[in-house]
Amino acid sequence: MKAVRFDRYGDVDVLEVRAVDDPSPALGEVLVRVRAAAINPGEIAIRAGVFADRWPATFPSGEGSDLAGTVERLGEGTVESGFSVGDAVLGWTDARASHAELVAVPATQLTAKPDAVSWEVAGSLFVAPLAGYAAVRGVAPQPGETVVVAGAAGGVGSVAVQLARLTGATAIGLASEHNHDWLRSRDVIPVAYGEGQEERIRAAAGGGRVDAFVDAFGDGYADLAIALGVAPGRVSTVIDHPAVERLGIQWQGSSEVGSAALLAEVAGLVADGSIEIPIARTYPLEQVRSAYQELAHRHTRGKIVLLP
Known part of the structure; x- marks a missing residue:
């Protein structure tokens, strides 16, 4: 699969899209084929080394938390999760891994994607x-x-x-x-x-x-x-x-508040029109550097999203 990686702290020029091994879902995890994954200002600070003392990176490092996609494979111990192969889901990973074509995610960090919520929005619902x-x-x-x-x-x-x-x-x-x-x-x-x-x-x-x-x-x-x-x-x-x-x-x-239940509640508010998640722009995964350059200007309305 293709995934974003960086080998040292620095500016956007350290970001690369590489071919890496597909992840395999561990016990309690679901393998998701990512359709959309938002980028966030905190990821800029982590990549620049601003939080190296608090949240150090292990190189080569991936990045990204928000995600939305379809269930590719179920790991052991996920029968009770209610998910099936092909289901549309949204959620997050704590492994700095969503800026990729595939990501293994704990089933407890996923919820069903409402039909009325676009992929771009669904992939933006956790961090911000x-x-x-x-x-x-x-x-x-x-x-x-x-x-x-x-x-x-x-x-x-x-x-x-x-x-x-x-x-x-x-x-x-x-x-x-x-x-x-x-x-x-x-x-x-x-x-x-x-x-x-x-x-x-x-x-x-x-x-x-x-x-x-x-x-x-x-x-x-x-x-x-x-x-x-x-x-x-x-x-x-x-x-x-x-x-x-x-x-x-x-x-x-x-x-501090993250849970699949709360994520489902927020997705429901979007689905029924109570709140709107503006999408400023989308980029293909290969243009991840350009995406972060735009985000760094801090003048966008809403979210910038990668489409692997």
């Missing part, structure tokens, strides 16, 4: 949407409250702002102006980035207080939340780890 779910759950918006999401058109933020709105709260989304029409279409109040954004947020909140804040961008937005008067316990970031200790705010990610 569940991080958005965790962040919103952490700040617990209530009906009638106001919650702000920074990075409201990105992979995590676009989900977080929609989930916040579903709670009955007023949702304000910080995003570039070319994303404002999309935010309005999801019943979110858009606010432009840049100088004066604190005053624009207060105006969008009708002069009232901001009750909760989700930072899906970093770059000082946790400090903005505190400046807006949000209690630290109701500020959550998915990216600004230093601010967690410095300001006493929350950090929660997909790994």
